Amino acid sequence: MEAILAGISGAFDPVNVAFVVLGVTLGIVVGAIPGFSAPMAIAIGVPLTYAMSPVSAIAFLLGVHKGGEYGGAISSILINTPGEVSTALTALEGYPLAQQGKPRKALLMSLYSSVSGDVFADLVLIVSAAPLAVLALRMGPPELLGVLVFSFAFIAGFLGGSLAKGLVALAAGMLLATIGLDIETGSERFTFGVLELQDGLPLVAIAIGVLVLGEVLFQIEAYFRNAAEDAGRTHIELRHGSEDRLSWRELKSCRGAILRGSAIGTGIGALPGLGASIAAFLAYGFERRRSGAPETFGKGNLEGLAAIESANNAVIGSSLIPLLTLGIPGSATAALIVGAFLIHGITPGPFVFRENPEIIYGLFASLLLANLVNLVIGNLGLRFFAVLLAIPRKFIVATAALLCLTGAWVSAGSMFGVGVMLTFGVIGYFMRRLDYPYIVLLIGFILGPMFERALRHTVILADNPFNLAIEHPLLPLLAVFGGYVGWRGTRARRYS
Amino acid sequence: MIERVQRRLVIAAAVASLIALDLPAIAYPTMPIDLYIGSAPSGSTDALGRVLSRSLEAELGQPVVVHNVPGAGGAVMATRLMNSAPDGYSLGLTISHAYTGNPVVMPDVTPYSVGDFTHLATVSKGQCALVTSTNKPYRTLEDLIAAAKDGEQPVFASQSPLTRIVVDYIARAEDIRFRVITVQGGGEIMQNILGGHADFGFSGGPHVNYVAAGQMRVLASVEDARLLSSPEVPTLKELGYDISSCSTFVVSAPPGLPEAMQAILSAALQQAIASPAMQTLISNLQYPEHYLGPADVTAALNAEAGMLERAVASIAGSADSQPGDRLSPAFMPIVAATLGGIAVVALCVAGLFARQGVAAATATRRIDWTFVGAAAAVMAAAFAIMTLLGYLPGAAVMVAGFMALGRASLRVIIGSAILLPVALWLLFAELLGFPLP
Numbered sequence: 060m061e062a063i064l065a066g067i068s069g070a071f072d073p074v075n076v077a078f079v080v081l082g083v084t085l086g087i088v089v090g091a092i093p094g095f096s097a098p099m100a101i102a103i104g105v106p107l108t109y110a111m112s113p114v115s116a117i118a119f120l121l122g123v124h125k126g127g128e129y130g131g132a133i134s135s136i137l138i139n140t141p142g143e144v145s146t147a148l149t150a151l152e153g154y155p156l157a158q159q160g161k162p163r164k165a166l167l168m169s170l171y172s173s174v175s176g177d178v179f180a181d182l183v184l185i186v187s188a189a190p191l192a193v194l195a196l197r198m199g200p201p202e203l204l205g206v207l208v209f210s211f212a213f214i215a216g217f218l219g220g221s222l223a224k225g226l227v228a229l230a231a232g233m234l235l236a237t238i239g240l241d242i243e244t245g246s247e248r249f250t251f252g253v254l255e256l257q258d259g260l261p262l263v264a265i266a267i268g269v270l271v272l273g274e275v276l277f278q279i280e281a282y283f284r285n286a287a288e289d290a291g292r293t294h295i296e297l298r299h300g301s302e303d304r305l306s307w308r309e310l311k312s313c314r315g316a317i318l319r320g321s322a323i324g325t326g327i328g329a330l331p332g333l334g335a336s337i338a339a340f341l342a343y344g345f346e347r348r349r350s351g352a353p354e355t356f357g358k359g360n361l362e363g364l365a366a367i368e369s370a371n372n373a374v375i376g377s378s379l380i381p382l383l384t385l386g387i388p389g390s391a392t393a394a395l396i397v398g399a400f401l402i403h404g405i406t407p408g409p410f411v412f413r414e415n416p417e418i419i420y421g422l423f424a425s426l427l428l429a430n431l432v433n434l435v436i437g438n439l440g441l442r443f444f445a446v447l448l449a450i451p452r453k454f455i456v457a458t459a460a461l462l463c464l465t466g467a468w469v470s471a472g473s474m475f476g477v478g479v480m481l482t483f484g485v486i487g488y489f490m491r492r493l494d495y496p497y498i499v500l501l502i503g504f505i506l507g508p509m510f511e512r513a514l515r516h517t518v519i520l521a522d523n524p525f526n527l528a529i530e531h532p533l534l535p536l537l538a539v540f541g542g543y544v545g546w547r548g549t550r551a552r553r554y555s
Numbered sequence: 556m557i558e559r560v561q562r563r564l565v566i567a568a569a570v571a572s573l574i575a576l577d578l579p580a581i582a583y584p585t586m587p588i589d590l591y592i593g594s595a596p597s598g599s600t601d602a603l604g605r606v607l608s609r610s611l612e613a614e615l616g617q618p619v620v621v622h623n624v625p626g627a628g629g630a631v632m633a634t635r636l637m638n639s640a641p642d643g644y645s646l647g648l649t650i651s652h653a654y655t656g657n658p659v660v661m662p663d664v665t666p667y668s669v670g671d672f673t674h675l676a677t678v679s680k681g682q683c684a685l686v687t688s689t690n691k692p693y694r695t696l697e698d699l700i701a702a703a704k705d706g707e708q709p710v711f712a713s714q715s716p717l718t719r720i721v722v723d724y725i726a727r728a729e730d731i732r733f734r735v736i737t738v739q740g741g742g743e744i745m746q747n748i749l750g751g752h753a754d755f756g757f758s759g760g761p762h763v764n765y766v767a768a769g770q771m772r773v774l775a776s777v778e779d780a781r782l783l784s785s786p787e788v789p790t791l792k793e794l795g796y797d798i799s800s801c802s803t804f805v806v807s808a809p810p811g812l813p814e815a816m817q818a819i820l821s822a823a824l825q826q827a828i829a830s831p832a833m834q835t836l837i838s839n840l841q842y843p844e845h846y847l848g849p850a851d852v853t854a855a856l857n858a859e860a861g862m863l864e865r866a867v868a869s870i871a872g873s874a875d876s877q878p879g880d881r882l883s884p885a886f887m888p889i890v891a892a893t894l895g896g897i898a899v900v901a902l903c904v905a906g907l908f909a910r911q912g913v914a915a916a917t918a919t920r921r922i923d924w925t926f927v928g929a930a931a932a933v934m935a936a937a938f939a940i941m942t943l944l945g946y947l948p949g950a951a952v953m954v955a956g957f958m959a960l961g962r963a964s965l966r967v968i969i970g971s972a973i974l975l976p977v978a979l980w981l982l983f984a985e986l987l988g989f990p991l992p
Contacts, residue, residue: 196746196749196750197750197751198750199747199750199751199752200736200752221902223898223899223901223902223905224898224902226894226895226897226898227895227898227899227902229894230891230892230894230895230896230898231891231895233887233890233891233894234888234891234892234895237887237888237891240627241884242715242737242738242739243735243736243737243884244716244883244884246884247664248884248885248888249888250664252663252664254626254627254630254631254634254664254666255626255631257626257627257630257631257664258625258626258627275957276930279930279957279960279961280923280926280930280960282960282961282962283923283926283929283960283961283962284923284926285962401595406740406742406743408742408743408746409746409750414742453958453961453963453967454971454975456957456961457954457957457958457961457971457975458975458979460953460954460957461950461953461954461975461976461979462979464937464941464949464950464953465946465950465979465983465991468946468991468992469983469991472622472623472624472625473624474938474941474942477938477941478938481934481938484934485927485930485931485934488927488930489922492922493922503891507887507891511886511887512738514882515736515882515886516736518882519710519734519735519736520710520734520736520752
């Protein structure tokens with residue numbers, strides 16, 4: 060009990076609050092830059108946290124994450140330049156509203172839905188994490204294997220775009236993760252005698268390269284070919300017209316959509332793997348099918364927007380559930396946050412509730428605090444963020460490139476990390492150009508080794524497969540269920 | 556960076572000439588000293604290093620700057636240390652296994668051995684033990700071995716080849732078999748033991764609180780001496796197994812460090828280690844005091860290396876202590892490559908149907924190779940310049956290059972190439988305190 064109170068009061072320490080505010084602001088700003096998204100903001104943010112205390116570091120990153128999701132909505136709604144799948148849906152519903160002269164309405168609906176989704180998911184996390192952690196301690200290698208098999212099937216089923224390209228990205232990620240010393244036998248895999256590769260490729264360097272530098276190169280190329288659309292500045296006006304307000308009644312009428320979006324986001328985000336993009340997609344589809352007027356979707360439907368935004372943000376909190384209980388991240392961004400945890404000496408997993416309970420409760424309090432900060436800053440800063448979009452993009456892009464360089468050096472401590480980052484920047488560029496899903500590369504890189512270890516441990520521990528299935532029923536159950544879900548997902552996509 | 560190295564060489568030459576003149580005192584240290592820590596930030600090695608750096612500053616009167624150089628259990632840092640100038644301004648802190656274990660277990664990639672350094676002091680040592688859960692029926696190590704002889708194959712949770720060496724040795728000696736799962740870090744070992752998935756495991760220290768709470772039990776000490784926290788439990792050597800596998804924390808310098816500097820440094824280290832700040836940290840970590848001066852450290856490390864060599868030699872060829880691991884390390888790469896290969900083939904086949912052929916998988920026609928080449932050149936140049944000349948020039952090259960590719964005006968290129976790197980340098984190096992090259 061003492062630890063809980065200590066943790067909560069620590070979260071309201073002025074320094075911690077300052078970091079949360081900083082994080083949310085940074086997240087909104089970076090997310091608002093066209094083409095940039097929350098995962099990129101976090102990739103840049105992780106090296107910045109080295110100097111912070113563990114709770115502040117995680118609170119900062121979570122603030123960046125929450126702010127980043129909302130920031131992505133800003134550029135999607137105002138100038139129709141989404142950074143990823145989830146924000147593409149926001150643009151679909153939000154941009155028409157802006158074109159109809161109601162940008163502020165769309166932005167405020169987005170903000171309130173986002174915060175609602177956040178609060179919902181965070182409360183679920185807080186209530187369920189500790190009991191789940193106790194349960195999770197009993198999950199051994201076979202059960203973890205089941206969870207991961209399910210995740211892979213889920214990912215395969217819901218990959219956007221070409222399934223084959225997604226699988227190539229996934230396989231590439233998994234292959235890259237095998238570089239290094241094999242943990243079981245100590246033998247070398249693909250290290251070519253390079254000492255630095257013994258620990259494998261550094262995740263943060265890869266993330267910064269693929270997510271941010273790849274985007275930078277992609278955008279510079281547009282200027283190179285003189286194909287950039289806004290070579291100059293963009294003027295966005297947020298008028299004070301009476302139609303451009305969000306009335307209480309309008310907000311209330313969307314409360315069902317918000318609730319449903321939050322629930323879907325929380326549920327999906329808790330599954331390890333590809334939470335974020337899928338949650339918004341599913342919430343939107345569900346809302347549209349439920350709606351009495353599906354033809355109004357795509358033309359500025361507030362309920363659709365509410366569902367998307369609440370699902371998007373709910374994923375953030377719920378992706379911490381598998382992270383804190385099993386140590387398995389619920390999304391690529393959560394994986395980056397794992398990296399931050401490890402740097403600060405905390406091994407996420409059921410253990411962390413016993414070892415560092417004050418950190419967990421400090422984290423919970425910081426999450427709720429971040430939601431409040433997000434609401435306040437998002438509201439007050441509307442006009443400011445619109446102005447931000449008018450900064451010539453070349454400066455933003457160049458700054459982002461420098462942040463990559465600096466962040467890679469800081470996180471790796473040597474030019475090796477910088478070299479890895481640059482290489483993966485090129486890879487990220489090619490993936491964007493050739494329509495390969497780069498997030499899936501990261502997911503494969505992160506989940507691959509977990510899958511391998513769970514599988515090898517299961518094989519070591521098991522005497523024979525039949526005993527295994529009887530003693531650990533969760534494994535075959537999850538595998539079959541995963542196969543079913545994946546198959547349904549593939550079929551649904553084909554018909555959508 | 557180059558300037559610093561040159562400056563140090565000049566100072567080293569000056570000092571050397573002074574020593575040659577047999578003058579009694581030397582001006583050392585006159586510059587900040589770099590302390591390289593062979594682990595990532597956070598963790599006991601890092602904590603010890605940071606507190607040590609502050610205590611050492613007080614003794615030497617010069618700042619001691621901490622740099623984390625993680626990788627290969629301390630071997631990356633050790634390699635860098637070995638190649639640094641022996642001018643008294645580079646020190647390294649890591650676990651002893653980096654010097655004694657890595658060359659023995661991974662000789663092909665470890666370009667050094669114990670004798671390739673000037674070892675100055677040990678700071679403390681770990682508290683390594685074989686532990687089990689109180690829910691398991693094993694009260695002593697003998698119980699476990701008896702169960703193994705009965706046909707059970709107890710599961711052992713290990714962290715690295717150097718922690719499982721102990722169990723392989725016992726298995727060889729007793730002609731029994733264990734099943735070994737290797738997990739990442741002490742936290743996961745605790746998790747596996749508490750969750751009942753492993754019968755016993757290797758702990759470097761985190762078990763102490765669980766033993767006190769009655770949830771875990773120590774089966775044996777893996778040290779040369781009994782554990783401070785469990786003095787009633789015998790060591791492996793007492794039980795008849797001539798092996799121990801626990802690390803000390805060692806401060807070292809590059810080979811060939813002049814005697815005068817060695818004397819100054821080891822005296823300062825002895826005082827720093829005995830300082831209240833260090834002693835408090837060591838007892839918080841539940842480690843014992845364990846100071847050895849330069850004369851004894853090298854001897855201790857050599858003994859440790861010799862013991863590990865013997866152990867490795869005696870268990871050579873005992874792949875049978877690892878039954879059941881039918882999946883070789885090649886399994887995962889093969890699976891991933893096959894998956895990717897099938898997908899690529901599928902893409903090409905689909906492309907054939909749409910009459911695009913292989914291009915469907917690569918769509919190479921859409922790529923502007925001029926841009927790719929130019930961008931790659933910019934990045935390579937920035938990398939080279941950052942390595943040779945430091946952060947600011949490298950960053951400037953990168954910004955200038957990208958701005959130029961983006962067809963910005965000359966004024967903008969030059970302006971941003973100057974302003975942006977400086978701004979970021981101020982943010983990271985000055986405000987946040989990260990050392991940039």
